[in-house]
Amino acid sequence: MVAVALMLRRYNARVRPSYRAARTRLGDLSALITDRLAGVRVVQGFAREAQEEARVSALGRDLYAAGVQAVTIRNRTFPLVRFVSNFGNVLMLGGGVWLITQGQFTLGGLLAYRGYGRYFFGPIDDLVNINDLLQRAEASGRRIFQVLDASETVQERPGARALPTPVRGEIVFEDVTFGYDPARPVLRGLTLRVAAGERVALLGASGAGKSTLIGLLTRTYDPQGGRVTLDGLDVRDLTLASLRRAAAVMQQDTFLFHDTVLENVRYARPEASAQEVQAALEVAGAAEFVAALPQGLETMVGERGVRLSGGQRQRLAIARVLLAQPAALLLDEPTSAVDAESEALIVAALSRLMRGRTALIVTHRLSLARVADRVAVLEGGRIVEEGPPDVLRARGGRYAALEQAATLEAADD
Numbered sequence: 001m002v003a004v005a006l007m008l009r010r011y012n013a014r015v016r017p018s019y020r021a022a023r024t025r026l027g028d029l030s031a032l033i034t035d036r037l038a039g040v041r042v043v044q045g046f047a048r049e050a051q052e053e054a055r056v057s058a059l060g061r062d063l064y065a066a067g068v069q070a071v072t073i074r075n076r077t078f079p080l081v082r083f084v085s086n087f088g089n090v091l092m093l094g095g096g097v098w099l100i101t102q103g104q105f106t107l108g109g110l111l112a113y114r115g116y117g118r119y120f121f122g123p124i125d126d127l128v129n130i131n132d133l134l135q136r137a138e139a140s141g142r143r144i145f146q147v148l149d150a151s152e153t154v155q156e157r158p159g160a161r162a163l164p165t166p167v168r169g170e171i172v173f174e175d176v177t178f179g180y181d182p183a184r185p186v187l188r189g190l191t192l193r194v195a196a197g198e199r200v201a202l203l204g205a206s207g208a209g210k211s212t213l214i215g216l217l218t219r220t221y222d223p224q225g226g227r228v229t230l231d232g233l234d235v236r237d238l239t240l241a242s243l244r245r246a247a248a249v250m251q252q253d254t255f256l257f258h259d260t261v262l263e264n265v266r267y268a269r270p271e272a273s274a275q276e277v278q279a280a281l282e283v284a285g286a287a288e289f290v291a292a293l294p295q296g297l298e299t300m301v302g303e304r305g306v307r308l309s310g311g312q313r314q315r316l317a318i319a320r321v322l323l324a325q326p327a328a329l330l331l332d333e334p335t336s337a338v339d340a341e342s343e344a345l346i347v348a349a350l351s352r353l354m355r356g357r358t359a360l361i362v363t364h365r366l367s368l369a370r371v372a373d374r375v376a377v378l379e380g381g382r383i384v385e386e387g388p389p390d391v392l393r394a395r396g397g398r399y400a401a402l403e404q405a406a407t408l409e410a411a412d413d
């Protein structure tokens with residue numbers, strides 16, 4: 001037993017890195033396949049199938065090699081362990097026969113002893129096998145706990161309270177400073193107020209920090225300086241659930257789940273009836289195309305909604321937000337992924353969606369900026385220009401320049 005225990009200890013120390021390596025390789029392979037399948041149109045579009053196949057093969061070979069290494073260690077050790085544990089049997093029989101010849105033991109006694117011996121060594125064999133299972137489970141468990149133990153960037157404060165209802169939807173960014181790397185701030189002392197029920201369009205160059213600003217309100221990140229308030233309360237003092245129910249974000253790349261139109265639309269409020277979903281689809285301007293789908297509301301949209309056009313996906317997303325009934329809407333370039341024709345439909349649907357709600361609209365499109373009560377221009381981490389569209393147009397600043405560029409573009413067409 002002592003010999004077996006020592007051998008297993010040595011075995012565990014040697015096999016553990018192999019099992020861990022095999023798990024890591026398996027993770028690499030799954031990650032690559034998931035990523036490349038999701039982007040299969042890009043792969044095909046640039047005729048990169050052969051190269052992708054080679055990468056999958058290479059990772060597959062790595063996984064195979066790590067697996068073979070673990071099995072090799074096991075198959076070198078296990079016969080030896082068995083040999084040693086069975087050697088005990090040989091010793092017992094040899095010693096027993098010698099004792100019988102010396103007249104100190106009986107044959108019946110020896111046979112009985114052997115029977116008990118089997119009871120004893122059987123469980124040890126099992127332990128050896130279980131030990132190996134445990135080593136493999138340890139390798140998998142480590143990776144699972146790496147994910148479970150990852151700390152959240154943003155956590156709810158102990159004693160956080162729910163946002164009092166009814167939510168008015170007043171949003172204030174107060175002297176906000178934030179950088180993904182604190183040494184290189186994206187927003188530098190930015191102040192912006194959106195009154196309850198007001199619609200403010202946020203304009204700014206790509207990379208100016210518009211999406212970042214939205215993330216600070218819904219607490220994807222917390223600012224390093226200043227504060228963000230909703231209805232006068234610091235968002236860091238609110239429960240995440242009540243905050244995110246009150247302020248809904250609509251992204252430019254809408255995510256639809258591999259499910260039916262119905263389930264995708266009522267995702268935020270699963271108890272909504274089919275009638276309510278239908279009403280939301282009407283307002284979102286989506287009722288017509290949904291009715292034309294093969295199974296109507298019960299049509300599967302495909303993974304990430306691949307069976308729908310960009311404009312259709314966006315209108316389903318609008319219906320989804322409508323059902324959630326948030327007090328404040330954060331629209332992050334909601335029309336950038338759609339063509340000019342759907343844009344008009346979506347702008348109309350968004351105007352209906354924003355009725356009676358506070359809205360912060362990030363957009364490049366002036367068609368959407370014009371529906372806003374006020375326009376703010378973000379540059380260098382601050383709001384550099386702010387006011388109603390016609391006032392800004394008359395002032396001849398950055399907004400006026402954007403309008404002029406848009407008019408020229410339209411004239412070119």
Ligand SMILES: Nc1ncnc2c1ncn2[C@@H]1O[C@H](COP(=O)(O)OP(=O)(O)O)[C@@H](O)[C@H]1O
Pocket residue numbers: 180181186204205206207208209210211212213
């Ligand atoms: N998750 C992130 N990690 C690090 N840097 C980021 C991240 N997201 C955005 N950035 C950087 O922050 C800046 C602002 O990005 P973003 O708010 O997305 O701009 P916008 O929406 O105005 O185009 C950019 O320089 C971008 O590279």
Ligand SMILES: [Mg+2]
Pocket residue numbers: 210211212332
């Ligand atoms: Mg953005």
